Structure formats: C-alpha cells, structure tokens
Amino acid sequence: MGLLDRLGVELPVVQAGMGGGVAGHELAAAVSDAGGLGTLGMLPPAALRGALQQVRSATGRPVAVNLLLPFARSAHWEVAQDADLVVTFWGRPVRRTSGVWLHQCGSVEEALAAREAGADGVIAQGVEAGGHVRGKTAALELLARTHAALPSGYPVWLAGGIADAADVREALAAGADAAVLGTRFLLTEESGAHPEYKRRALDGGPTLLTQLFGAGWPASHRVLPNAATQRWLGGDPVEPAWLRGLHRATAPLLARAPDAVVARAAALQRPGSPLLGPQPPVAGGPDGLLEAGPLYAGETVARISELRPAGELTRKLAAA
Ligand SMILES: Cc1cc2nc3c(=O)[nH]c(=O)nc-3n(C[C@H](O)[C@H](O)[C@H](O)COP(=O)(O)O)c2cc1C
Numbered sequence: 001m002g003l004l005d006r007l008g009v010e011l012p013v014v015q016a017g018m019g020g021g022v023a024g025h026e027l028a029a030a031v032s033d034a035g036g037l038g039t040l041g042m043l044p045p046a047a048l049r050g051a052l053q054q055v056r057s058a059t060g061r062p063v064a065v066n067l068l069l070p071f072a073r074s075a076h077w078e079v080a081q082d083a084d085l086v087v088t089f090w091g092r093p094v095r096r097t098s099g100v101w102l103h104q105c106g107s108v109e110e111a112l113a114a115r116e117a118g119a120d121g122v123i124a125q126g127v128e129a130g131g132h133v134r135g136k137t138a139a140l141e142l143l144a145r146t147h148a149a150l151p152s153g154y155p156v157w158l159a160g161g162i163a164d165a166a167d168v169r170e171a172l173a174a175g176a177d178a179a180v181l182g183t184r185f186l187l188t189e190e191s192g193a194h195p196e197y198k199r200r201a202l203d204g205g206p207t208l209l210t211q212l213f214g215a216g217w218p219a220s221h222r223v224l225p226n227a228a229t230q231r232w233l234g235g236d237p238v239e240p241a242w243l244r245g246l247h248r249a250t251a252p253l254l255a256r257a258p259d260a261v262v263a264r265a266a267a268l269q270r271p272g273s274p275l276l277g278p279q280p281p282v283a284g285g286p287d288g289l290l291e292a293g294p295l296y297a298g299e300t301v302a303r304i305s306e307l308r309p310a311g312e313l314t315r316k317l318a319a320a
Helices: 003-007 025-033 045-058 074-080 108-116 139-149 165-173 195-203 227-232 241-255 259-268 299-303 310-317
Strands: 013-015 038-040 063-068 085-089 100-105 121-125 156-159 178-181 208-210 221-224
Touching: 003 100, 013 025, 013 038, 013 310, 025 038, 025 045, 025 063, 025 310, 038 045, 045 063, 045 074, 063 074, 100 108, 108 121, 108 139, 121 139, 139 156, 139 165, 165 178, 165 310
Parallel strands: 013 178, 038 063, 063 085, 085 100, 100 121, 121 156, 156 178
Antiparallel strands: 208 221
16 A cells, blocks of 8 residues: 555645745645645644644645744644644654654665665655755655665655646656655745735746845755846846855844744845845745845746646546
C-alpha cells in the first residue's frame, strides 16, 4: 500500500506548502476536498492552529502542514502533530513528530539523510521550482537519481516544473508517487497571494534564481522581477557580495526575531533598502511588498495564463 493510500488521499496531486499566507486554509481545504492533498504553508503557531481548524471544519479529508526548519519552534511542531502529515524543508532532516513526515530535498545526499533520519518519504525538488530552491538539478533527473539511490518502494514525490495534467502524467510515468505543485496553485482563486502578484504572475516569466530576499534566510529562491530585483540585480541574478554578506551576518538574529517584529520589518521594506526579507505580498498585507518583496514563481509561470478554482484544477490535473 502506497503512502497516499495509507493517508487516504485519492489523487496523486499535492499542493505545495507556501508560507506567509499564500497557502492558507481556503486553498488547502479546496485541494484536499477535491481528493488531492492540500498543505498549509507556515504561519506563526496560533495562526497555523487556526488555519488547521478551519480546514478541519471545511473538509474531512487529510491535510498536510509545511514547516521551514530554520524557523520552526516547538509550538509549530505541536500544531503540526495534529495534521495528517508534516512536510519539512530546508535544513538537516530530523524526526520531530510521531506522525507521518516527509522532507523536501534538493539532492540525493539530502534524500538519503532524510531516510536515515526516519522520514516516511521525500519530495525531490527540481531547480525549476518556484519559491526557495534547494538544489541545482532538474526535477526528472533528480527523481531518477533519487530512485536509484533509495530502496525500491520508498515514497518519492516530485516537485518543480509541473503545471498541467500532461506534466503530472510524465512525473508519475517517471516513477514519482505523487506530483507536487506550487506555482500552479499560487495561481488559483483560493491562494492568499496579493491579487496584483497573481496578475503579474499571469503575465509570465522569465524568472530569476537569486538570494536577494535573503534577510533572515540567506538561501536561493526563484522570483519574478520587480523594482527590488531591478534596483539590486539589474539583469544579473547574483546579488552584490556585500549584500549576501549582510544577510548571512544578520540571519541568526533575524531568524529568531519575534513574529510581530518580522511583520513590522516586512511592512517597512522598500526596494531601495538592502534588508530585503522573504515575506511575499499577500492579500490584506502591505502593498509595498509588490515592489520590495519576493514574487515567488517557478519556471512554469510562463505557461500559466489563467486563475482557476483550486478544486476543479486538482481534478483536472489528475485526469488521465
Ligand atoms: C509562492 C511559493 C511559495 C513557496 N513557499 C514554500 C514554503 O513555504 N515551504 C516549502 O517547503 N516550499 C515552498 N515553495 C516551494 C514548493 O514547496 C515547491 O517545491 C515548488 O513550488 C515546486 O515547483 P513549482 O513551483 O514549479 O510547482 C514555494 C513555492 C512557491 C511558488
């Protein structure tokens, strides 16, 4: 019996966790209710608890919670314990839950470390992905290498570059147990992304793989251009070395800053100021983040031209 069957998930379509309010309860509930697996993106613990309760009251189907390891505190893990599974990302994989746990990986080495640490499965993330990008290998190639390195039957889900039913079929035919989609679900009616962020994403790529929005989290991420990328990068995705140094030096402090301080800093973020953090623009949040924050998007953004309702999309993605 596969992991999805064990969890009671009908369709091999997984909506990726997208933090900071992009993948909230409306999106996760719509995907899960349609038979896929919805995932709540990371929020402060009380908000995450509230979102999980909202999903539970909207659907009886399983739901996942995503935790970013550099920021996950005990209170986050307590909430995650009440989800049907936890997906972790970014950092040394360590089992912190007695429930079902998957770790999203950017390399074979990381997938092996996750299995060693007791993960029930891994998500292989290709470099095409939107948001934070862990590795440098294309998704299908990473899938093949990961399969070759892990025992047969060990669950491997695939993320990165998947946007339509043909992509889902290709991922499954290549041996993935499920397809994980972020950018496609960003562009749904239920995602919490700022409406103008959605509009710009519908206009398409090219995307940039950069570390520009690295205050508090110096790591690579794929974004659409805006005033901040124009100001600091111009046409070159590599940010100035001093800026990278500044983000590295301030990360330990900023990663532990109270949630209210982080929210305030995001509201004050300006394209011309170098302390650019990872909060994307969300509906009801500061409009300034449209030009001063990260517009996360994967390479598939160039192929997506309309917002869809998430439940209908989930079923279409799984259509044979
Ligand atoms: C807007 C956005 C936000 C993201 N935020 C997170 C996150 O908070 N945690 C996480 O594990 N992955 C995050 N990701 C990455 C996804 O988990 C996934 O790897 C990626 O979306 C797959 O590639 P795709 O965008 O081509 O579908 C994010 C992706 C996007 C597009």
